[in-house]
Structure formats: C-alpha cells, structure tokens
Amino acid sequence: MPQKKIALIFLLLNIFAINFTFAQKINEVDKIVAKYPKNFDSTEKLADRIEKDFDSDAERARAIYSWIAFNIRYDYNAYLNPPRVQGFSYSTEAEKQRKIKQLNDNLIQKAFNSKKAVCEGFTALYQNLAEQVGLKCEIVKGDSKTRLADIGRKNTSSNHAWNMVLINKKWRLIDVTWGQGYYDSNKGRMVNDFNPIYFDTDPDYFFAKHFPDSGSFLGSRLSKDDFLNGPLIYNKTIENDYKIKTPSSGIMEVKNGDKITVEIKNVSKSNQVFYLNKKNQPVKVQNPKEKRGALEFQILIDSNVGNYITIFVDTDSIVSFKIV
Incomplete structure (x- = not known):
C-alpha cells in the first residue's frame, strides 16, 4: 500500500x-x-x-x-x-x-x-x-x-x-x-x-x-x-446527520403530474421512508435508490398532496417542503 x-x-x-x-x-x-x-x-x-x-x-x-x-x-x-x-x-x-x-x-x-x-x-x-x-x-x-x-x-x-x-x-x-x-x-x-x-x-x-x-x-x-x-429541518435530522442534498429550496413550484426528486444523506433502503398526504395518511416512497451514501427517491405531485410535504424516516419527521 x-x-x-x-x-x-x-x-x-x-x-x-x-x-x-x-x-x-x-x-x-x-x-x-x-x-x-x-x-x-x-x-x-x-x-x-x-x-x-x-x-x-x-x-x-x-x-x-x-x-x-x-x-x-x-x-x-x-x-x-x-x-x-x-x-x-x-x-x-x-x-x-x-x-x-x-x-x-x-x-x-x-x-x-x-x-x-x-x-x-x-x-x-x-x-x-x-x-x-x-x-x-x-x-x-x-x-x-x-x-x-x-x-x-x-x-x-x-x-x-x-x-x-x-x-x-x-x-x-x-x-x-x-x-x-x-x-x-x-x-x-x-x-x-x-x-x-x-x-x-x-x-x-x-x-x-x-x-x-x-x-x-x-x-x-x-x-x-x-x-x-x-426547507424546514427537525431535531432528528441534526442528530442523525441526515443532510438534505436535494432539493435545496424549501419551496416547490409544481403542477399535477410533476415529480420531486429528494436525496437525503445517511438514509438507506433499510429505513422506512414515507410522507403524509393531505389526509394525514402515510405514503411510502416508491423505488428508492441508494446513491453515494444517500437515499434518492421521487414524490409524485397529485391531488392527494397538501400544501406541505413532510418526509419521515422511521417515524421521525426529517424535512418539510412547501408546495406551491
């Protein structure tokens, strides 16, 4: 060596x-x-x-x-x-x-x-x-x-x-x-x-x-x-060093059918990752990919998405975005 x-x-x-x-x-x-x-x-x-x-x-x-x-x-x-x-x-x-x-x-x-x-x-x-x-x-x-x-x-x-x-x-x-x-x-x-x-x-x-x-x-x-x-981050984000790599903005200007790509450092497929829809029902993220020590996934914007999206990792709120 x-x-x-x-x-x-x-x-x-x-x-x-x-x-x-x-x-x-x-x-x-x-x-x-x-x-x-x-x-x-x-x-x-x-x-x-x-x-x-x-x-x-x-x-x-x-x-x-x-x-x-x-x-x-x-x-x-x-x-x-x-x-x-x-x-x-x-x-x-x-x-x-x-x-x-x-x-x-x-x-x-x-x-x-x-x-x-x-x-x-x-x-x-x-x-x-x-x-x-x-x-x-x-x-x-x-x-x-x-x-x-x-x-x-x-x-x-x-x-x-x-x-x-x-x-x-x-x-x-x-x-x-x-x-x-x-x-x-x-x-x-x-x-x-x-x-x-x-x-x-x-x-x-x-x-x-x-x-x-x-x-x-x-x-x-x-x-x-x-x-x-x-975006708004939470205590568990800091505690577990869940750096939000993308998106960097907390304001998502989108329309129905768009997809938001999210990448969070130090999260893996073994974690349970989901967000809440406007009825406060959990929606599990689909087809997440591990990428350079981070987890990347997409969220589909449809009529069930509310004014904010808060992403959870293993029941802990990690990051919130405003949907415009």
Whole structure:
C-alpha cells in the first residue's frame, strides 16, 4: 500500500478516535451534572462546583449547558404575555452601562432562582456562568425557524437568542433554550426533554434554523434567502446527520403530474421512508435508490398532496417542503 494512503488512513482513524473519546467524556459530563442539586445558593456556588469537577473548557461549557437544560424550564406564559420593556433615564454613559448591567443581573437572578425563563434568560445565565469559569461567551440575537409557516417567509424578525462560546480557539454555537425541551402543540404545554444536539451544533444545521440579526457569522455573510426559503429541518435530522442534498429550496413550484426528486444523506433502503398526504395518511416512497451514501427517491405531485410535504424516516419527521 502506498505510503501516502497509509498516512491518510492513520490520520482518519486518529480523528475518529479523538471524536469518540470526546463524545464519551461529554456523556460522562451529563451523568455527573444530572446528580447536581437543582438549587444552589448562588451562580458563584454553581460555577465553583463546575470548575472543581471539570478540567477542560469543553467539559465546563457542556456542564453549564446540561445544568441549565436539566433545571431551567421555558416560561411559555411569559412568552405569550411578555412583560413591559423597562425604560430608564441616565445622564452619563457610565450610568447607562451601570443600569444595563443591573437589568441583566436581575434577569440572570430571576432565571436562576425561579427556574423559569425565555430565551433571553437562558442565554444571559449561560453567559454569566461561562464567564465565571473562565470562558469567553457571547449572546447572539436573531430569528428562528420552527414551523411549516416559516418556509418562504418574506422577512426575518428578532425573536430568539442563543450563545457562542470559545472552546479550544474555536467559536461553538449553543442554543440551551432548545436544549431543555420543546412546546407540544397537541398537549398545549412545554415538554421537558433534554436534547444535546444544540451544544456545539454544526453551523450548516444551526443556520438552517437560526439567522442572526447581524446577518453574519465570524465575519462571513449568511444567506437570508437560504434561511427564509430553505426547507424546514427537525431535531432528528441534526442528530442523525441526515443532510438534505436535494432539493435545496424549501419551496416547490409544481403542477399535477410533476415529480420531486429528494436525496437525503445517511438514509438507506433499510429505513422506512414515507410522507403524509393531505389526509394525514402515510405514503411510502416508491423505488428508492441508494446513491453515494444517500437515499434518492421521487414524490409524485397529485391531488392527494397538501400544501406541505413532510418526509419521515422511521417515524421521525426529517424535512418539510412547501408546495406551491
């Protein structure tokens, strides 16, 4: 075997081993933090415990994510009935900054003590704890994409917030608000469901569901059109690395008799792949083909197709498209 090929194989195996070891360590972090008390006397006490138990920046960043996700619940009532914005007067820039800091400190303490918050409280608490354990952390405000109606929206809005934390000289994307659970529209309430996928999320997946107010990430411009008009992806898409290779657009301009070609990475014929028609009946995809580590299939557009097509893999929703 040529020397270069041997070196490449060795490098790939080494990268795999490092990633596997890191994943194991992260899982151990979650197990340790799950045994922490729900209540600490102060954020300082919690930060001290995390610094004592964990050595690396990555473990400490994950421990903060896990503790918040395990213990702080999304305040859906506050989301529906937001408090009035607090105004204040000031005479100097120093006084302005002091009052902004006081408001932020109040937000952090309210989330920490009441165990309830909306995204602003989650992100402020995460930043506060991260900085206490020596991590550089920022809060990013922007738009989120979570519903079928979000496909093809005309404009973005500032309705969400998340964090970026510096680990091993690389900025990592974190959304601890989404890590703690989700809103179940059928039950009409929040469901506590710890989800690790929004810690150090792949930017390709993250920005399919988030768009910062700045329109950029680490100095690079992001495409607003791709965000607004791209397909809607789901948690299992990220968890299983189901990259949607085609179509790239979430809006399908079609007529009866047309066929949409779909290609999804890391899906095979052994998976059960189907979509729901407008009567919410499952329709299994026909004649799927395995192609370069992906599954390719076609969906016939007929009178049974509704305004949206959501594709499922083994009972999990993976991607949705808008039919025009």
